[in-house]
Amino acid sequence: MALQASSILPSTLSIHKEGKSSFSLKENGFLGVCLNDHHKSDFNPTVLRAKIQFDQKSTSSVGAIRAQTAATAPSVTTATPQGKKTLRKGSVIITGASSGLGLATAKALAETGKWHVIMACRDFLKAERAAKSVGMNKENYTIMHLDLASLDSVRQFVDNFRRSGRPLDVLVCNAAVYLPTAKEPTFTAEGFELSVGTNHLGHFLLSRLLLEDLKQSDYPSKRLIIVGSITGNTNTLAGNVPPKANLGDLRGLAGGLNGLNISSMIDGGEFDGAKAYKDSKVCNMLTMQEFHRRFHEETGITFASLYPGCIATTGLFREHIPLFRLLFPPFQKYITKGYVSEEESGKRLAQVVSEPSLTKSGVYWSWNKDSASFENQLSQEASDAEKAKKVWELSEKLVGLA
Numbered sequence: 209m210a211l212q213a214s215s216i217l218p219s220t221l222s223i224h225k226e227g228k229s230s231f232s233l234k235e236n237g238f239l240g241v242c243l244n245d246h247h248k249s250d251f252n253p254t255v256l257r258a259k260i261q262f263d264q265k266s267t268s269s270v271g272a273i274r275a276q277t278a279a280t281a282p283s284v285t286t287a288t289p290q291g292k293k294t295l296r297k298g299s300v301i302i303t304g305a306s307s308g309l310g311l312a313t314a315k316a317l318a319e320t321g322k323w324h325v326i327m328a329c330r331d332f333l334k335a336e337r338a339a340k341s342v343g344m345n346k347e348n349y350t351i352m353h354l355d356l357a358s359l360d361s362v363r364q365f366v367d368n369f370r371r372s373g374r375p376l377d378v379l380v381c382n383a384a385v386y387l388p389t390a391k392e393p394t395f396t397a398e399g400f401e402l403s404v405g406t407n408h409l410g411h412f413l414l415s416r417l418l419l420e421d422l423k424q425s426d427y428p429s430k431r432l433i434i435v436g437s438i439t440g441n442t443n444t445l446a447g448n449v450p451p452k453a454n455l456g457d458l459r460g461l462a463g464g465l466n467g468l469n470i471s472s473m474i475d476g477g478e479f480d481g482a483k484a485y486k487d488s489k490v491c492n493m494l495t496m497q498e499f500h501r502r503f504h505e506e507t508g509i510t511f512a513s514l515y516p517g518c519i520a521t522t523g524l525f526r527e528h529i530p531l532f533r534l535l536f537p538p539f540q541k542y543i544t545k546g547y548v549s550e551e552e553s554g555k556r557l558a559q560v561v562s563e564p565s566l567t568k569s570g571v572y573w574s575w576n577k578d579s580a581s582f583e584n585q586l587s588q589e590a591s592d593a594e595k596a597k598k599v600w601e602l603s604e605k606l607v608g609l610a
């Protein structure tokens with residue numbers, strides 16, 4: 209495991225509540241630990257009317273949103289008046305498209321005019337305002353309610369999406385929560401620790417259910433993308449900043465992560481919010497590879513993950529103190545040089561969605577300093593096929609698929 213010279217930089221910036229700052233190598237419940245990952249590591253589309261029904265009885269804060277459809281799925285090619293055949297718009301679901309990477313990707317795809325983006329978000333109004341704020345044209349997107357911290361909501365989203373009559377060509381599992389300063393665990397509707405429950409288990413159920421829809425797509429390249437992170441990869445300096453990702457023997461996951469008679473952490477250890485996020489990202493990357501092994505050959509679907517770079521300005525860091533949020537972007541920009549803008553990260557993820565050159569399955573994509581994509585290597589744990597199989601099987605049980 210070789211450390212890149214350019215990575216030998218202070219990897220975390222500790223800002224104490226009193227406002228004093230210092231460098232330290234402990235994450236301190238603090239940083240997304242984004243360092244420069246610019247090196248190969250050694251180590252006529254459907255007309256949809258969405259009708260929002262705020263179900264007073266729903267436990268969801270936003271309420272259930274039901275999609276009503278007034279059309280059939282379009283065919284993959286449509287004829288122009290000149291008789292020339294053109295590809296229909298691709299249809300892509302992006303979870304967590306109300307901010308950060310998800311929103312930037314939605315914008316990048318929508319403005320090509322070649323994609324209809326289904327923004328799968330837990331806060332409908334926030335998503336609508338976000339889409340408007342970046343100038344997305346209404347005909348290029350639909351917002352549908354999805355709360356990944358509720359398996360019922362995931363199932364309802366899938367039902368609503370199917371009722372819309374739209375095809376599914378690409379699914380992007382992007383949403384995430386990061387709770388580095390949490391002292392105690394919080395839980396999803398089903399009682400799973402919130403970070404792993406949302407980032408991994410919610411997406412696991414969503415992608416397993418929507419696999420059937422992807423299989424039915426007649427689009428030339430259908431893809432399932434699960435956003436990963438350098439922080440879950442211990443073959444990088446960033447991934448070596450404590451607390452490190454480590455799924456251990458999965459005893460906590462096997463026990464349901466409920467924090468009652470079993471730990472809320474996957475490895476069975478004491479709760480640590482920063483570690484729970486990193487563990488969830490390892491699960492994301494393992495899940496992508498397990499999908500690839502099980503379904504790529506049979507379905508032709510491209511399964512991929514990526515590290516988009518350190519997008520230091522996003523809402524992911526919202527749990528941190530204001531001073532941190534002020535200093536983190538310049539720290540990443542000028543010291544670690546790992547910073548990418550939201551716009552650039554959106555272009556990167558949009559490439560993984562749509563670029564004909566990125567159809568290879570089972571790949572974890574990264575970008576070099578010239579913003580050129582390359583196949584990166586995952587850490588030993590994040591590429592452990594035996595562990596991936598176990599995570600898959602335990603997750604199936606937890607989400608009610610087995």
Ligand SMILES: NC(=O)c1ccc[n+]([C@@H]2O[C@H](COP(=O)([O-])OP(=O)(O)OC[C@H]3O[C@@H](n4cnc5c(N)ncnc54)[C@H](OP(=O)(O)O)[C@@H]3O)[C@@H](O)[C@H]2O)c1
Nearest residue numbers: 304306307308309355356357382383384518519522523524
């Ligand atoms: N920022 C970085 O430096 C960085 C680096 C590597 C990887 N990533 C990855 O990039 C992805 C996007 O993160 P980001 O930086 O763009 O953060 P962000 O701006 O906070 O976006 C996260 C999105 O997830 C949504 N979300 C959270 N909980 C949800 C739930 N229960 N159900 C549905 N949606 C939910 C949020 O919705 P609300 O708007 O309603 O809160 C938000 O839209 C994540 O997978 C993250 O791990 C980020």
